[in-house]
Amino acid sequence: MIAVAFTLVDTAATVLGATWWPEQPGTLAWVLLGLQALACLSLAFRRRTPLTVVVVLGAFTLAVSLLAWPAGALEPADDGQVWAPFSTVLAAYGPLFYQGGCRSIQQNRRTAVIALVLFTVVVARPWQPSVVVISIGLLRTAVGPLLAMYFDARKRLVQALTERAERAERERHLLAERARAEERTRLAGEMHDVVTHRVSLMALQAGALRMTAKDEATRQAAEELRAAGCQALEELRDLVGILRTEPAGDDDPAYRTPSETGLAELVAESSSVGVPTELIEDGDPALASPVVGRTAYRLVREALTNVRKHAPGARVVVHVSYGEAQVHVAVRNTAPAAGETGGPLAATGSGLGIPNLLRRIELVHGTMRAGHAPDGGFSIEATLPSYVPTAETAV
Known part of the structure; x- marks a missing residue:
């Protein structure tokens, strides 16, 4: 949609005489207008191959400039206009922002800078010195890269802050897990030290009472007390084992x-x-x-x-x-x-x-x-x- 919008704007601006359109357009002018539309539509690929878009629009602008001078095959109505289409603004934005497709960011940035310098020379037409044309041409090819560098720096900053926040979240989670594990271990130790000893004594005393009691009712009550103590110890072992969360063999x-x-x-x-x-x-x-x-x-x-x-x-x-x-x-x-x-x-x-x-x-x-x-x-x-x-x- 952006590429189509720029194509329509450039076509209308050219026909209205804002760029290179001659006063009496011939076949060559209409062919160039069609080629300009195709060159502007290449903006659709600015994310995948931004340098290719710069090359396409730069080649078209250079062709128009050479046909106008020194070839003389094209006579623009106003020599004081910038003959490059407005799509060059968006095209100049791409190489510094979409830096994929190269072996390293440094190499990609170096290639992008060289391409933009050549692109600026083509748009500004220094072989036909004009303060207005050179100034507008520099603005056309400078605004995009400046915006690209700003948004690229902002994207990197947001990415760094996001990674830092995620790392802090992971560290906080690990600290919480460690604190939870330490608390579980402490609880297991407290249960072992405080409860197990007393319950073990109760079970041992009940067993001794069962052996020494003279009447059957007392022996039966002591046996029930001893069995209850042993069962309590077994349940306590379960809880201590779960709290410690250390693997043990099922053969224990x-x-x-x-x-x-x-x-x-x-x-x-x-x-x-x-x-x-x-x-x-x-x-x-x-x-x-x-x-x-x-x-x-x-x-x-x-x-x-x-x-x-x-x-x-x-x-x-x-x-x-x-x-x-x-x-x-x-x-x-x-x-x-x-x-x-x-x-x-x-x-x-x-x-x-x-x-x-x-x-x-x-x-x-x-x-x-x-x-x-x-x-x-x-x-x-x-x-x-x-x-x-x-x-x-x-x-």
């Missing part, structure tokens, strides 16, 4: 799942207390890394606990699908039996089971959805990555 005994039949045992326990529960497992459980297996175990345990509290008489289906990329866990229960309510058990919880479970699932970069089902029941569904690296146990 501290990172094995609660048991190979952990989910089956949960389902059996639930069925034994009067909650009909069905377990469906698809795929190979070995595809899930230890942390994912424990997270799925705790999700099912929390869901079954909630069913026993809030939906007595309901039937439960636990569906676990193991894939190479994801593990999908779904626990769905029907509506509670008619006339059944949670009773005192419903008031024993803290109400934080689902939120805490959601946070644990987010720690392993999983997603969870929990809500009421259309049939009056309740469902919990979670999608977990099959592999999550954990740190070496600190316990």
